[in-house]
Every structure is written in C-alpha cells, then in structure tokens.
Amino acid sequence: MFLISNTIKITIVARRKEIEIMRLVGATNTFIRWPFFLEGLWLGVLGSIIPIGLIAILYYNLYKYAAPQITFKFIDFLPANPFIYQVSAILIIIGAVIGIWGSLMSVRKFLKV
Numbered sequence: 001m002f003l004i005s006n007t008i009k010i011t012i013v014a015r016r017k018e019i020e021i022m023r024l025v026g027a028t029n030t031f032i033r034w035p036f037f038l039e040g041l042w043l044g045v046l047g048s049i050i051p052i053g054l055i056a057i058l059y060y061n062l063y064k065y066a067a068p069q070i071t072f073k074f075i076d077f078l079p080a081n082p083f084i085y086q087v088s089a090i091l092i093i094i095g096a097v098i099g100i101w102g103s104l105m106s107v108r109k110f111l112k113v
Contacts, residue, residue, distance in 0.1 A: 001098050001101060001102040001105070002102070003047075004040050004043045004044060004047075004102030004103060005105050007039075007043060008040055008102065008110075009106050009110045011039065012036065012110050012111050019032055033107050033111070036103050036107045040099040040101075040102055041096050042099070043102075044095040044096045044102070045092055045099065047095055048091045051091055052087075052088045052092070055084070055087055055088075056088070059080060059083065059084060063077050063079070
C-alpha cells in the first residue's frame, strides 16, 4: 500500500499543472480523482501477478513431486487445478483492494480537491 501511495503521490506532483488547468476549466473533483483510482487499481493488480506466478509454480511442483511421498493422514493436498485458480482470484482481489485503498489515501492526502 505504501508503494502504491507513493507512486500516486509522485504522479500527482508530476501532473500538478494539468490538475490546475482541469480545475480552471471546471472539472469536478470526481473527474480529477478517477484516473488516480484507476492507476492504483492497476498497480495493485499488476503487483499481484508475481506472487500468483510463484505460488502457482511452487504449489504445482509440490503437488506433483511431494504429495505422493507424504503419507500422513492429516495432510491432504488439494488438486492443483482449482486451487491455483481460487488462490489467484483471491490475490487479484486483494491486490486491487490494496491498490484502491493506497490510491484513496494518497489522493485524499496530497490532492487538496
């Protein structure tokens, strides 16, 4: 969240003159804020792709090679196919929420609209 917040802050500072022009022309606060929210969303989703790839590769290899060797009754591995998709969906949602949250915090703090 801090990385996304700082990225949005840098974007706001870099686009300060454009924001001033938009205000002078009569842009609403919502119109000014939406691009920053979308940027935070995309940063969160793109930031979740690397953990998804790592988890998918590691779990698939663990399921393929280690699951047949582990014979404990209390350890049972789920099949890799639906499990990886479910974890990926959860990670993308978490990344999007964190991205939007970081963007909201940054826009509220650094964009005095």
